[in-house]
Amino acid sequence: MTRRRVGQSRPPTLALLLAGLAVAFFALPFVGILWRMPWSRVGSVLGDQAVREALRVSLETSVLAAVVSLALGVPLAWVLAQFDFPGRSIVRALSTLSMVLPPVVGGVALFFSFGRRGLFGQYLDRWFGIRLPFTTAGVVVAQVFVAMPFLVLTVEAALRQVDPRFGDAARTLGGSRWTVFRRVTLPAVRPALIAGLVLSWARALGEFGATITFAGNLPGRTQTMPLATYLALESDPESALVLSLALIAVSFAVLLGLRDRWLGAPSGRTSVAAP
Amino acid sequence: MRLLVDAQVTRGSFALDVSFAVEAGETVALLGPNGAGKSTVLRVLAGLLALDGGRIEVVGEGGGVTLWDEPASDTFVPPERRGIGVVFQDYALFPNLSVLENVAFGLRARGIRASSARATALGLLDRVGLGERAHNRPDQLSGGQAQRVALARALAVEPSVLLLDEPLAALDALTRAEVRSDLRRQLAAFPGVRLIVTHDPVDAYALADRVVVLEQGSVAQTGTLDEVTMHPRSRYVADLVGLNLLAGEMRAGVLHLPNGTQVVAADSALSGPAFVAVTPQSVALHRREPEGSARNVWSGTVTDLDRRADRVRVRVTGTVPLVAEITPAALIALDLAVGQTVWISVKATEIIGYPA
Numbered sequence: 001m002t003r004r005r006v007g008q009s010r011p012p013t014l015a016l017l018l019a020g021l022a023v024a025f026f027a028l029p030f031v032g033i034l035w036r037m038p039w040s041r042v043g044s045v046l047g048d049q050a051v052r053e054a055l056r057v058s059l060e061t062s063v064l065a066a067v068v069s070l071a072l073g074v075p076l077a078w079v080l081a082q083f084d085f086p087g088r089s090i091v092r093a094l095s096t097l098s099m100v101l102p103p104v105v106g107g108v109a110l111f112f113s114f115g116r117r118g119l120f121g122q123y124l125d126r127w128f129g130i131r132l133p134f135t136t137a138g139v140v141v142a143q144v145f146v147a148m149p150f151l152v153l154t155v156e157a158a159l160r161q162v163d164p165r166f167g168d169a170a171r172t173l174g175g176s177r178w179t180v181f182r183r184v185t186l187p188a189v190r191p192a193l194i195a196g197l198v199l200s201w202a203r204a205l206g207e208f209g210a211t212i213t214f215a216g217n218l219p220g221r222t223q224t225m226p227l228a229t230y231l232a233l234e235s236d237p238e239s240a241l242v243l244s245l246a247l248i249a250v251s252f253a254v255l256l257g258l259r260d261r262w263l264g265a266p267s268g269r270t271s272v273a274a275p
Numbered sequence: 276m277r278l279l280v281d282a283q284v285t286r287g288s289f290a291l292d293v294s295f296a297v298e299a300g301e302t303v304a305l306l307g308p309n310g311a312g313k314s315t316v317l318r319v320l321a322g323l324l325a326l327d328g329g330r331i332e333v334v335g336e337g338g339g340v341t342l343w344d345e346p347a348s349d350t351f352v353p354p355e356r357r358g359i360g361v362v363f364q365d366y367a368l369f370p371n372l373s374v375l376e377n378v379a380f381g382l383r384a385r386g387i388r389a390s391s392a393r394a395t396a397l398g399l400l401d402r403v404g405l406g407e408r409a410h411n412r413p414d415q416l417s418g419g420q421a422q423r424v425a426l427a428r429a430l431a432v433e434p435s436v437l438l439l440d441e442p443l444a445a446l447d448a449l450t451r452a453e454v455r456s457d458l459r460r461q462l463a464a465f466p467g468v469r470l471i472v473t474h475d476p477v478d479a480y481a482l483a484d485r486v487v488v489l490e491q492g493s494v495a496q497t498g499t500l501d502e503v504t505m506h507p508r509s510r511y512v513a514d515l516v517g518l519n520l521l522a523g524e525m526r527a528g529v530l531h532l533p534n535g536t537q538v539v540a541a542d543s544a545l546s547g548p549a550f551v552a553v554t555p556q557s558v559a560l561h562r563r564e565p566e567g568s569a570r571n572v573w574s575g576t577v578t579d580l581d582r583r584a585d586r587v588r589v590r591v592t593g594t595v596p597l598v599a600e601i602t603p604a605a606l607i608a609l610d611l612a613v614g615q616t617v618w619i620s621v622k623a624t625e626i627i628g629y630p631a
Contacts, residue, residue, distance in 0.1 A: 165367040168323050173381035173432060174355035183380070187371035 030248065037245060038238045045242040053220040054228035055246065058205060061136060061224060065143035066151075066201035072144075073151040073196070078181070080152070081159035092156075096149040106145050107213025114141065115214075138215035139222050143204035150203050151196035158192030159185065198258050202251060276335055278436055278468045282319050283328035284312075291315050291492040294329070299435075302462050302469040304479035307489030308511065313472040314364075316489070317440050319344070320470070321361050322354035333436070333468075355384070360429030362439040366421045368413035374400065374424050375409040381432035399427040403461070418446040419454045426461060435467040442471060443478050455481050476515045488512050506629045507552055518552045519597045525549035525628050536594045539570040540626040548631035555588060555600035557625040561618040562609055571595075571621045577613050580606070591619055 011019070045051060080092055098106050114121040114132050124130040132138040162185055170180040186193070208226040215222040217231070225247050232240035276299040284291040291312040297303045305313050318324040320331065322343065330345040343352045368377050375396050382392035400406045403423040413421060422442060429437060442458060443451050459482055462469050473479055479486050479500070486503050488496040488511070495509045507513040513520035523532040528543030530551055538551065559565075565572060575593025587606045589599045597619055601609075611617065 163367070165363050165365075166369060168318075168321070169361065169363055169367040169369070170380065170384070171323065172321050172354045172359060172361040173428070174384040175380070176355075176384070179384050183372070184369050190371075 033241060033244055033248070037241050041238055042242050042245070045239045046246060048239075050219050050223075051228065051239075051243065051246075054223050054225050054243075057136065057139070057221070057223060058225040058247075059250075061139045061143055062201055062204040062207075064140050065147050065204035065207075066197055068140065068144045069148040069151045069200040069204075070193075070197055073148045073200070074155055074193070077152045077155035077159055078185075081156045095152050098146050099149040099153075103146055103207065103209030103211075104213050107142060107210035110142060110145060110210065110214040114138075133214060134216040134218060134222060136215075136221050139211055139224060142210040142214045143207045146207055146210055147200040147203040150199040154192050154196035154199060155189060158189040162188045194258065198254065202255070205247070205251065276333065276435060276468065278320075278470075279330075279332050279334065280316070280320065281329040282316060282326055282331065284315055284319060284324065285327050286315070289315075289492060292329075293487075293489065293492070293494050295487045295494060295497060297468045297470055299468050300466060301484045302471060302482055304483035304486045305470060305472045305489055306476060306479045306486045306515075307474065307495075309474060310491075311489040312492040313474070313489055314440060317361075317438055317470075317472050320436070320438055321359055322352060322357050325351055358432075358435045360432060360434035360437045362422075362425045362429050362437075362442050364441040365445045366413075366425035368416075368421060368424060368428070370413055373410050373412060374405065374416070377413065377424060378428045378431050380428065385432065396427075396431060399431055400424070403427055417450070419450045419457070422446070422454055422458070423461075426458070430465065437462075437465055437467060437469045439469075439471045441473055443473075443475070458482060505552065506550065508550060508631070513552065518554060519558070521551040521553065521595070522631060523549065523551075530626065530628060532595065534594065536573070538595065538621075538626055539623040540628050541624050542627075545628045545630065549628040550631050551626050551628045553597065553621060553625060555598045557621060558597050558599035559620045560589060560591075560599050560601060560605075560609055560611070561620065564618050565620050570623050571626065572618060573620075574616060574618050577611055577615045577617055580611065580613060589617075591617060593619075595619070597621070 010016075076095060080088065080095070111118065111133065113119050114124065116122065116125055116131055116133060121132060124132065130137075132141055166184050166188065167180050170184050175183070206226060207224070208230065211222070211224060212227055217223050217227050219228075225243060229240050229243040229247065232243055278297045280296065281294040282291060289310075289312070293312070293316060295303070305316060307313050315324065319326060320343075326344045326346050328346055330347075331343040332345075333341045333343065335341065341352075342348070342350045343357055344350065368374075369380065372380065375393055378399055379389075379392040379396035382395055383389060387395075397406060397409055400409050403426070405420060405423055405427075408416060408420060408424075413424070416424065422445075426439075426442075443455055446454055455478065462482060471478070471482055473482075483500065485499055486497065487494055488503065488509070490509060490511050496503055496507070496512055498506075503512060504516040504518075507516060507518055507520055510520055521530060521532060521538060523530045523538070525531075525540065525545045525547060527546070528540050530538040530540055530549060532538065540551065564574070573594045575591035575596070577589060578592050579588075579590035581588040581590070582603070585603070586600050587603055589601060589606075589611060591597055591599065599619060609617075
């Protein structure tokens with residue numbers, strides 16, 4: 001090819017400079033961590049029973065939180081995208097409020113509503129024997145509270161982009177609402193669905209404030225990696241570095257593995273036809 | 276079987292109020308400019324939009340009437356139970372499904388087992404020469420192929436009414452002519468009611484037996500193509516088929532225009548409100564007032580020169596606004612320019628009136 005494609009030409013110098021600055025800003029903290037990393041202790045810290053427990057709790061709860069976010073968030077996104085009802089903008093604002101709130105405030109709110117003496121929590125306890133605070137389930141609740149908005153926002157935006165004629169066509173062919181959703185709408189928004197799932201999972205994995213406020217810090221049950229890391233920083237800063245490294249490695253591996261394939265990066269085929 | 280439509284829909288400031296009928300075995304083109312309400316009619320027939328007033332009904336072979344939509348009796352049959360096939364503008368093939376799954380979609384939605392639905396779909400694709408493309412994605416098809424797949428998908432569920440929304444608008448000029456004749460054959464093979472929405476009179480000519488001309492939400496004219504093209508009843512239709520339209524009162528062989536101008540016609544049998552269609556070729560232009568036998572002579576100002584390949588259309592405004600069509604050589608000989616005053620003449624034998 002003799003002609004250079006527009007997308008492959010060199011970006012302007014100023015943009016390049018600022019972009020480089022942004023990359024450095026993201027990269028330097030990690031350089032700092034790696035610089036101070038007590039490499040000889042990595043094995044022993046990660047082999048520690050408490051650390052392994054925290055990693056297990058973190059992975060289990062964050063995956064579960066992402067799944068719950070998917071199960072509840074997709075219907076919510078669909079309703080927000082497809083139906084015009086009074087108060088829709090209020091519902092949308094409410095659904096994304098916890099993205100903006102300091103997570104600690106979310107934790108406090110959860111505590112006073114779903115805590116044992118909370119407005120709803122007391123009935124959960126009395127009628128069903130369900131206690132959320134200081135349980136692993138409580139960790140998941142806290143994580144879903146802060147993570148689901150990422151999925152709702154991503155999926156709703158994608159659903160709005162789906163050409164309504166596909167739905168029309170499917171209906172004239174005899175497709176029920178469910179058939180249309182399952183065979184036409186959902187595949188069209190699949191990249192956004194996966195992006196939203198990853199974003200909400202990542203947010204759940206990193207959750208700290210709401211978790212410690214609502215679910216506490218019980219090793220093996222509610223102590224997640226971010227909690228363990230924060231506590232280690234006070235008693236044994238070197239092991240905090242190792243824990244950070246583990247979290248960074250897990251997150252980076254997942255993002256790297258998914259990004260090019262799913263998160264809207266250019267691929268061979270787009271799933272939504274040009275209008 | 277016949278489809279009877281009496282549809283009233285109001286959406287904001289746009290009001291649609293049309294009635295027409297389509298018989299099984301004939302192709303009717305719903306022709307009109309953008310915004311006339313053509314697509315709204317199609318959506319209403321497909322059951323994607325509910326009527327605000329009127330009714331849509333299908334009269335079967337035995338005379339049995341099936342009501343599809345009637346707000347007065349609170350009747351509404353959803354799209355999947357109307358027995359319709361729709362070919363959408365730009366075809367709306369499902370991008371994530373293969374060509375085969377697109378065609379099989381309607382059958383599977385009706386609960387037919389996947390394997391037998393696919394077998395039927397493959398048969399349909401073979402019939403339109405696309406069997407080899409069954410496992411391609413829609414975006415790997417050419418425009419003409421996509422059109423055939425869209426039609427196959429619509430016909431797979433064996434509808435009794437086929438609706439096509441601008442079926443050729445998505446194609447470039449070259450493929451268009453080819454697909455047009457192909458589509459014509461396929462339509463002829465479909466025994467039910469066939470309705471095409473189009474803004475292009477050429478498509479209507481090529482595909483339809485009858486046209487329903489829609490303007491600003493209501494029916495401006497219906498009839499066979501010959502009727503409509505020879506006797507346009509609105510400025511839009513006249514422009515569409517390239518004729519000058521004069522409307523007035525016919526008395527004793529003279530058409531009296533609203534501004535008082537008199538136009539002498541060929542015969543004197545007609546009387547009362549009438550239209551006259553004048554072909555641009557029969558309008559003669561002169562730089563000076565002509566002498567001779569032409570009885571209809573007026574002066575006017577050239578307001579537009581539209582140069583075509585071997586013809587020039589000259590728009591003249593004045594007491595009788597007309598478009599004349601002359602050769603490029605004549606344009607040079609007359610030395611015409613926009614803003615110039617010219618004389619126009621039309622022979623009385625070219626003025627044939629028909630009742631309004």
